[in-house]
Amino acid sequence: MPVKSPKVAVLLAAYNGMHWIEEQLASILGQSDVDVTVHISIDSSTDGTATWCAAYAAEHHQVVVLPDAGRFGGASRNFFRLIRDVDFGSFDFIAFADQDDIWHKDKLQRAVDAIQTRQVDAYSSNVTAFWSDGRTHLLDKAQPQVEWDYLFEAAGPGCTYVFSKKLAESLKAVMLENWQHLQEVTLHDWYCYAFARSHGYRWYIDPLPSMDYRQHERNQVGANKGLSPLISRYKTIHDGWWFNQVQLITKLVGQDSEPFVKDWLQLGRRQLMKLSLNAWRCRRRMRDKVFFFCICWTTALIGNKAK
Structure with a gap:
């Protein structure tokens, strides 16, 4: 059979x-x-x-x-x-x-x-x-x-x-x-x-x-390779898109009441500084952990457009 x-x-x-x-x-x-x-x-x-x-x-x-x-x-x-x-x-x-x-x-x-x-x-x-x-x-x-x-x-x-x-x-x-x-x-x-x-x-x-x-010019999301995509990623974070999506997805999957999440979800200056110290728990790749730490601190210092 x-x-x-x-x-x-x-x-x-x-x-x-x-x-x-x-x-x-x-x-x-x-x-x-x-x-x-x-x-x-x-x-x-x-x-x-x-x-x-x-x-x-x-x-x-x-x-x-x-x-x-x-x-x-x-x-x-x-x-x-x-x-x-x-x-x-x-x-x-x-x-x-x-x-x-x-x-x-x-x-x-x-x-x-x-x-x-x-x-x-x-x-x-x-x-x-x-x-x-x-x-x-x-x-x-x-x-x-x-x-x-x-x-x-x-x-x-x-x-x-x-x-x-x-x-x-x-x-x-x-x-x-x-x-x-x-x-x-x-x-x-x-x-x-x-x-x-x-x-x-x-x-x-x-x-x-x-x-x-x-990879071609019509990719909505392509390979993040080289300096240009890194700059583009920083712009989406600075403009508030990335942190807005973090907040939205966190709430949609029901994690907004978790103690760890509640400590930073409002994404104010102090919350972002605290979140930066947990970079090792938030991204998989070492390079991304470092980038995550830097972005949290940069956003805390210059302001965050996420709502």
Whole structure:
């Protein structure tokens, strides 16, 4: 009797993806030792993505295009729509996908094996960023998880995330309860990681890259490599966006009443100084711990625009 392959629902958010989506879908449908169904949600596009996806789905029974839902304005709301509208009932695992990457053939198989053998609820991995000129760079996000990292960062690129059905259904239920406030979350991968960790679900970050992570001018969030992305990150923090998201996600996942969190959540000068001394508990990578310490002190000294 043949062994039943795990059934995986892949949630793919698309927007003006005609340059890359065919290659990405081929890499997803070519996954080894899993039964894949791809669910595509298309943000209102101008390059024919919707028409092309409909034709592709008509020829590939493993691909489903969700009905048009208008303009989302960003990947986060598009992924939240996918979680809300896709029925997970017949699937064993749920995975996220971007439209422009190339998955390694064993990406999902490795994720499923890790979840099962390590007895965890979620999986993410490192990725290999690549550029059109042939350059590549390993994005290493697999440092050991620390006590509060999930309130301040994601578990790596969301396009590597794979969830157990139990976690996915729990995530969906809480999302529906907080749907309006959830629309203010800018990064879905950060929120999903925070939800899982704050609710006692176990997460494994694989040090081996599972996909090639395409870099181009249309990336909403790309590889943080070099000085320019560091400057851009500082600007988002100085402008208040990052600390606003920290406060929002902390409240959405129900951690705002924790004693450690209550000590700094108002993000006043004294709270930020105190938070800086806990940098080692708040970020995984050493470089990010140092950056976190400096940002807390800088923001405390020059002011914070977060509300």
